[in-house]
Amino acid sequence: DKDTSGLILLAKNDRAYHWLQDQFRLRQVKKVYLALVDGHPPTPTGRIEAAIGRDPSQRKKMAVVPDAKGRESVSEYFTREVFPEHTLLDVHPHTGRTHQIRVHLAFLGCPVTADPVYGTRKPSIDMKRHFLHAYKLTVRLPGESEARTFEAPLPDDLEAVLVDLRRNS
DSSP, X not given: OTTOEEOOOOOXXXXXXXXXXXXXXXXXXXXXXXXXXXXXXXXXXXXXXXXXXXXXXXXXXXXXOOGGGSBOOEXXXXXXXXXXXXXXXXXXXXXXXXXXXHHHHHHHTOOBTTOTTTSOSSOSSOOSSOOEEEEEEEEOOTTOSSOEEEEOOOOHHHHHHHHHHHHHO
């Protein structure tokens, strides 16, 4: 997603590319995203197992679809902080489908704040992009036996949103 901030993983050569690709395919890479959502999920923590495929009515969007029409998709979420009209979540995608986190959270009824595609028409907070940040990545680098964890701090624009929410709560 072009408006999602945070970590990105790049391979410098074919060997590294295949090494990393295998880890993703075998679901050995651990990913954590920070997402501010509108409203509150039904439970403080949860697991969403819902197939994702093309939205039948809007082909440019993805959607939760019947299992036979989509691909298996699994995300877990954990509440970090609760505000009157928003919730800050850690989201762990176990699969890597297009727009997976955004689709799953919208399916729960709490879309990512300021998401113009899967959220509300009028954003609950005036932002230039949605509040989704690739915060932490744990992966084994080529030639290493131990996994390493990398973290990206929240960018200033998203941190400012949290500061305002805390001040007004």
